[in-house]
Amino acid sequence: MDEILRVENLSIAFGHNRVLNDLSFEVFENEVLGIIGPNGAGKTVLLNVLTGILKPDSGRIVYKGKDIAKTKIALRTRMGIGRTFQVPRSFEGMSVYENIMVGGVYGRLLSEKEAGAGADEILEHIGMAGRRGEIAGALGLLDRKRLEIGVALASKPDLLLIDEAAGGLTESEIANILEIVRGAKQKGVTVIWIEHVLQTMLEGTDRTLCIAEGRNVICGPPRMVMDSPEVHAVYLGTEEDE
Amino acid sequence: MGAVFSKIKDNLKEGIRENSENSLARKIAHGKNAKFIWIAVMAVLLTVPAYAGDYAINVMILMLFYMALGQMWNLLGGYAGLVSLGQQSFIGIGGYALAIVSEKYGLPAPLAFAVAAGVSVLFALVISIPIFKMQGVYFTIGTWIVSECLALWFSTWAWVHYAQGYNITVTYNLSAKQIYYVAFAVGIGSLAVVYFILRSKLGLALMAMRDNSAAAEVRGVELYRTKLKCFVISACVTGVAGAAIYLQQAFIQPSNAFGISWTVSMVFIVVIGGLGTVEGPIIGAVIYVLIRQFLYNFPGFSMVILGIIAIAIILLAPRGIMGLVQKWVSIDIFSVRRR
Ligand SMILES: Nc1ncnc2c1ncn2[C@@H]1O[C@H](COP(=O)(O)OP(=O)(O)OP(=O)(O)O)[C@@H](O)[C@H]1O
Numbered sequence: 327m328d329e330i331l332r333v334e335n336l337s338i339a340f341g342h343n344r345v346l347n348d349l350s351f352e353v354f355e356n357e358v359l360g361i362i363g364p365n366g367a368g369k370t371v372l373l374n375v376l377t378g379i380l381k382p383d384s385g386r387i388v389y390k391g392k393d394i395a396k397t398k399i400a401l402r403t404r405m406g407i408g409r410t411f412q413v414p415r416s417f418e419g420m421s422v423y424e425n426i427m428v429g430g431v432y433g434r435l436l437s438e439k440e441a442g443a444g445a446d447e448i449l450e451h452i453g454m455a456g457r458r459g460e461i462a463g464a465l466g467l468l469d470r471k472r473l474e475i476g477v478a479l480a481s482k483p484d485l486l487l488i489d490e491a492a493g494g495l496t497e498s499e500i501a502n503i504l505e506i507v508r509g510a511k512q513k514g515v516t517v518i519w520i521e522h523v524l525q526t527m528l529e530g531t532d533r534t535l536c537i538a539e540g541r542n543v544i545c546g547p548p549r550m551v552m553d554s555p556e557v558h559a560v561y562l563g564t565e566e567d568e
Numbered sequence: 569m570g571a572v573f574s575k576i577k578d579n580l581k582e583g584i585r586e587n588s589e590n591s592l593a594r595k596i597a598h599g600k601n602a603k604f605i606w607i608a609v610m611a612v613l614l615t616v617p618a619y620a621g622d623y624a625i626n627v628m629i630l631m632l633f634y635m636a637l638g639q640m641w642n643l644l645g646g647y648a649g650l651v652s653l654g655q656q657s658f659i660g661i662g663g664y665a666l667a668i669v670s671e672k673y674g675l676p677a678p679l680a681f682a683v684a685a686g687v688s689v690l691f692a693l694v695i696s697i698p699i700f701k702m703q704g705v706y707f708t709i710g711t712w713i714v715s716e717c718l719a720l721w722f723s724t725w726a727w728v729h730y731a732q733g734y735n736i737t738v739t740y741n742l743s744a745k746q747i748y749y750v751a752f753a754v755g756i757g758s759l760a761v762v763y764f765i766l767r768s769k770l771g772l773a774l775m776a777m778r779d780n781s782a783a784a785e786v787r788g789v790e791l792y793r794t795k796l797k798c799f800v801i802s803a804c805v806t807g808v809a810g811a812a813i814y815l816q817q818a819f820i821q822p823s824n825a826f827g828i829s830w831t832v833s834m835v836f837i838v839v840i841g842g843l844g845t846v847e848g849p850i851i852g853a854v855i856y857v858l859i860r861q862f863l864y865n866f867p868g869f870s871m872v873i874l875g876i877i878a879i880a881i882i883l884l885a886p887r888g889i890m891g892l893v894q895k896w897v898s899i900d901i902f903s904v905r906r907r
């Protein structure tokens with residue numbers, strides 16, 4: 327399998343707080359790579375570095391064979407890197423449909439017509455068909471999380487980064503998210519999926535990477551990773567997550 | 569300043585949420601109704617000079633001018649996240665374009681509007697190079713300093729008559745009615761500009777930036793370019809408005825033309841009316857001009873009253889008066905929604 331993303335020796339520190347430490351891993355085309363790790367492990371910081379919100383101190387981000395470390399935020403999206411936020415950041419004054427339009431028009435430089443034409447399919451995909459007119463600011467948590475994924479999908483990403491879509495949701499709602507991610511994979515999207523809910527990682531990912539203190543602890547088949555002594559050591563002493 | 573604006577932003581969000589949760593909202597101004605309201609308002613505005621007295625006409629002129637200025641400030645402060653205190657740069661440039669074209673060179677006054685627009689755009693482009701390197705409060709202060717520099721420069725510049733300024737004599741041949749139609753064109757023109765921007769691709773980016781600019785960038789919106797476009801458009805229309813305003817005032821001096829009180833008015837108007845809405849600057853301009861007229865003999869006092877109103881609204885009323893109104897009735901005269 328070809329790799330779509332290779333992260334090499336990525337490091338970033340905030341003052342004395344070294345959040346990513348020589349982190350390396352790769353992502354293969356059309357897989358779902360799960361990322362687990364205790365609170366503060368650097369998972370969100372990793373996504374912020376991958377999307378350009380934070381600049382790494384050192385290391386390389388090779389996406390589709392190109393080092394994108396210097397590429398601007400908006401351009402990375404247009405190159406096919408979409409993401410969701412741990413705390414949803416929808417455009418609250420805009421409708422569900424308009425939120426999705428932003429993704430298509432600016433994330434993929436579609437005309438409004440093209441983006442509008444694709445919107446129904448995306449609404450269908452995220453299970454929000456028929457709700458295009460609702461104002462994003464009035465949506466509940468599940469809907470906001472789904473809409474986040476929808477807006478990211480609207481930019482037709484090749485690589486989708488999901489930051490804790492299941493956190494705070496009920497079991498049936500999580501199943502809903504799982505369904506959406508599977509749908510994305512079926513369409514050929516590669517997914518990096520950060521999640522604390524281990525059961526979801528077992529069911530929904532092809533490989534799982536465990537990060538602690540910004541280091542690659544172990545990476546491999548989900549079952550193997552979760553049963554490994556390394557992961558148990560990492561979670562020992564920290565809270566029991568599900 | 570920063571704290572106040574983040575408070576406004578919070579209010580804005582809260583207001584939007586409340587507004588959309590309000591299932592009782594009666595729809596009085598959608599679709600066909602909106603069209604009728606539009607036509608009625610235009611008919612009234614176009615015929616004002618036929619039945620109104622000079623005083624009323626002059627009040628209307630002020631409302632139209634201030635609405636235009638408010639719309640342009642709102643484009644920056646309400647949508648693009650650029651809090652400027654230097655829009656008076658363009659009012660001054662517009663006003664001086666008029667003075668120089670018509671007084672210095674004796675050319676026809678309408679030419680001044682084109683010159684005002686052109687020079688404002690050029691100046692905005694040039695000044696954006698240093699000023700866009702500044703963020704947040706520094707941008708705000710930077711825009712103000714630019715205006716102060718212009719005031720100083722014009723006061724010491726022989727070519728523009730130093731601080732004495734110009735009498736704009738073309739005005740002497742114009743009736744209040746004629747000036748009213750100039751103000752009408754500027755006011756409705758500014759509204760049209762904002763409306764079409766918001767309906768365009770650029771508008772989609774602007775609304776996204778209004779709601780969450782960091783997220784907009786991650787969705788592919790190039791913030792710098794979008795802000796620059798707004799800055800230039802806003803400068804252009806404000807410059808034209810400046811020329812029109814000094815066509816009415818008939819006298820221009822650097823201290824007045826480049827004075828910060830212009831932009832302070834714009835901030836009042838937009839904050840009172842409703843930040844990040846098309847209707848807000850209209851409501852704000854009407855209230856602003858009325859209060860100023862009622863307290864005409866106490867100019868300092870009227871500023872205090874406006875200040876108190878503005879602060880009360882920042883603290884109490886999400887999305888300004890527009891937000892308050894929308895809690896009860898759903899008004900959408902200038903619908904920029906995509907469906
Ligand atoms: N912009 C920032 N400036 C300074 N420190 C930061 C910044 N962003 C994150 N950190 C720090 O980096 C560390 C890792 O944070 P991060 O948000 O990546 O954790 P996480 O793995 O996503 O945890 P969680 O599971 O709780 O979401 C934390 O100690 C946090 O305080």
Ligand SMILES: [Mg+2]
Nearest residue numbers: 369370371412
């Ligand atoms: Mg996180």
